[in-house]
Amino acid sequence: MRAASPTGWHADFRYRLRFEASARSAYPSLHSTRTGHASAAEIVYTLMVAVPEYREHRLVRVRFANLTRPYLVAVTVDGPTESKHRYADGSLCMWSPDDGPGLQWHPEERLLGLIQYVRVHLFREAYWREYDYWPGPEAPHTDTKDAA
Numbered sequence: 001m002r003a004a005s006p007t008g009w010h011a012d013f014r015y016r017l018r019f020e021a022s023a024r025s026a027y028p029s030l031h032s033t034r035t036g037h038a039s040a041a042e043i044v045y046t047l048m049v050a051v052p053e054y055r056e057h058r059l060v061r062v063r064f065a066n067l068t069r070p071y072l073v074a075v076t077v078d079g080p081t082e083s084k085h086r087y088a089d090g091s092l093c094m095w096s097p098d099d100g101p102g103l104q105w106h107p108e109e110r111l112l113g114l115i116q117y118v119r120v121h122l123f124r125e126a127y128w129r130e131y132d133y134w135p136g137p138e139a140p141h142t143d144t145k146d147a148a
Contacts, residue, residue, distance in 0.1 A: 007038040008066030009107075019070065023047075023111035034066070041066035042073065049115065052123045060118055062111075069107045075118055083125045084134060094121045096139035103137065 009015055023045075024030050030047040043064040048057050056079065063073040074091040085093040094117055095104045105114045120136070128134045 008041060009069055010034060010041060010043050010064075010066045011038075019107070019110050021110075023115055026112060027115065036066070039066055039068075043070070045111065047115070049119055049122070051126055052119055054123065054126045056122075056126065058122060060115070062114065062118075072105065072114070075114075077118070077122065080125075080129065082129055084128060085121070085125065085138075092118065092121050094118070099139065 009019070020030070020032070027047045027049070030045060032043060032045045035042050035044070043066055045060075045062045045064075047060055049060050050057050059078040061076045063075075065071040065073055074087075074089070075094070076091050081090055083092075087093055105117050124134055124136050
């Protein structure tokens with residue numbers, strides 16, 4: 001195994017290729033940008049995703065810190081923002097920091113794994129807006145934009 005790059009994970013070309021490959025194959029609209037330098041950089045991916053079971057497509061924006069491994073900063077999407085699982089800034093609240101390892105995304109799941117979490121969350125939001133029921137696990141939280 002190679003030593004971690006002092007300039008962050010995004011500068012490690014082989015790691016980045018593995019991290020992005022399946023997502024780039026599944027989502028041709030995927031685009032990435034980098035702002036800042038070295039480990040202070042922020043990596044932003046944008047892509048269009050279909051909301052499962054609904055005739056909706058959303059523009060998703062995923063922000064990572066450029067540390068030794070990808071560190072998820074926030075996920076935002078366009079479209080309706082009414083949700084019981086959004087933070088005050090509009091970003092998605094997909095899991096609680098107290099959730100166990102099986103309920104949170106980890107860098108080993110790569111970018112495509114995270115996109116799958118986002119799609120499930122978008123389905124749950126759409127379902128909640130339609131039926132006033134959240135079809136999945138929930139944790140109490142205080143920093144949310146609660147429309148209910």
